[in-house]
Structures are given as C-alpha cells and as structure tokens.
Amino acid sequence: MKNSRLMILAILLLAGILITQLNQIRNLDKQLRQAKADLKQTKLSHKKSETIVSSPQSQQDNVSGSTKIVTSFVKTFSNQPTSSYPEILKGMASQKGINELTQTFAPSVTFSDKAHYDVPLVAIKNGWGSDLNYLVVVKSDVQSVAYAITYDIDEKKVTNMSRLTLKGAFDNEK
Template identity: 80%
Template sequence: MKNSRLMVFAILVLAGILITQLNQITNLDKQLGQNKATLKQSKTSQKQSQTIVSSPQAQQDHVSDSTKLVTLFVKTFSNLPTSSYPDTLKGMASQKVINELTQTFAPSVTFSDKAHYEVPMVSIRNAWRSDLEYLVIVKSDAQSVAYTITYDTDKKQITDISRLTLKGAFDNEK
C-alpha cells in the first residue's frame, strides 16, 4: 500500500512537470520567432553597414545627388502655384507629400507670383541611413520658412515633409 501511494505521488509529480514543460513550448516558439526576426534585421543592418563602410565615396555621391534633388524639389514647390503641384511634383515626391503641400502647407505660406524664394540652406541630419532627413530653409524678401524633409533613397522620392516654426528673427539681409 505504501509503495502504491509513493508510486501515485511520483506519477503526479512527473505529470505536473510534463504539463509545465508542454506549456513552456508555446512560449519558446514565440521567443524563437522573435529572435529569428531580430537576427534577420541585424543581418540586413550589418550588410548595409558593410556596404557603406566599403564604399564611402559611393555613399557620399549618393547623398550629394539626393541633396540636389531635395533642393530642386523645394525650389519647385515654393516658386510655383499650388494648382501645378500634382503634375510638376509627380515623381519627385510621394502622393501623400503632394497632397500635404497642396492642402496644408501652401495656404499657410504666402507663395505669391511676385515673390521669388531661394533655398539658402539644405542641411542633412544623418547621411548613413536609407532614409535621409534634411532641414531646409526657404526664404524670400518677405518671409522665411523651415521644413524637415525625408528622402527615401530606395524609392528616390520625398516621403515626408513637415513645416517648422522659426523662433526668433531670421536674418533676411542679402
């Protein structure tokens, strides 16, 4: 009788351990999936880093070309009427950006036919990512406007734009 009680107790303990281990399998599967995704992302990031490090001149040329395109984009939208944006900016920017410029930014900034806007400053925030971020200052005789612009080097388009408020006086002297 004592042996059978001991045997039942041992079976119950082993059954408890087995159930606990079976419950752990789903958690381990989730962790494995997360770790595989992290590994894949790390390998992609490492590959991009190796490419950039192995060819810094190519990356510099790439950034230079992107900066020219961003400058051209800003000059284009600040010196043309909003009605021409869908046709003129197509291919330079995503449809989301064109819509934002047409509906949000343009009415809040006075782009008159008489004013001519120049782009005195185009500054890059991070030159080593696939999405380059720029700070752009646009100025005329009457006003100055600052934008942050995101340029996707893979799509070769501007994918995001936001207008910044300029604090303090901006020197408009030439």
C-alpha cells in the first residue's frame, strides 16, 4: 500500500515536471524565432553599414543626389498652391509627408501667389545611413520658414517634416 502511494506520488510529480517542460519548450521556441529574426535584422543593418563604410564615394553620391531632391521638393511646395500638393509632390514625398505638409505646415505659412520663395540654406545633419536629416530655410521678401526634413535614401522620398522657429539672420518677418 505504501509502495503504491509512493508510486502514484512519483508518477504525479513526474507528470507535473513533464507538463512544465512541454510548456517551456513552446516559450523557448518563440524566443528562438524572435532571436533569429533579430539576428537577421542585425545582419542586414551590419551589411548596410559595411557597404557605406567600404564605399564612401557611393554614399557621397547618395547625399549629393538627395540634397538636390530635397531642395527641389522644398522649392516645389513653397511656390505652389496647397491644393496641388497631392499631384506635384507624389513622387518626391511619402503620402504621410504630403498629408502633414498640406494639413499642418502650409496653413501656418503664408504662401501667396505673388511671393517667390528661395532656398538659401540646405544643411545636412547626418550624412551616413539610409535616413538623411536636413535643415532647410525657405525665404521670401516677407517671411522666412525653416524645416527639419528626413529623406529616406532607400525609398528616395521625403518621409518626415517638422517646422522650426527661426531666430536671428533669417528672421525678417514683420
């Protein structure tokens, strides 16, 4: 009788351990899949970094071309009516960027039909990587406006914008 009770107790204990181990196998499997995905992403990121470091001329060409596109983008939207943004900016910016520009920034800046805006300053903050960060100043006879613009080299589009306040040399608003 004692032996059968001990045997039942041992079987229950082993069954509990077995169930716990099976449950941990599922959790470990999930962790393994996540680790493999992280490793794959890290390898891709490392490969991009390796490419940039091994071919600085290529990255310099990317930055030069991107700067021209960002300058053209800013000249286009600052000298066109807001209603035409979805058509004229379609290949230059992401849909999020166009919507943000149309709904947020354009109404806060007076883009008149008679005013002509120049782009006296396009400065790059970060020239390495697939996302380039620019500071762009747009200036007319009446006002100056500054934007922080993110350009994605892979997508070849402006992906993000924010308007900045100007103090100093470019601040000629009355």
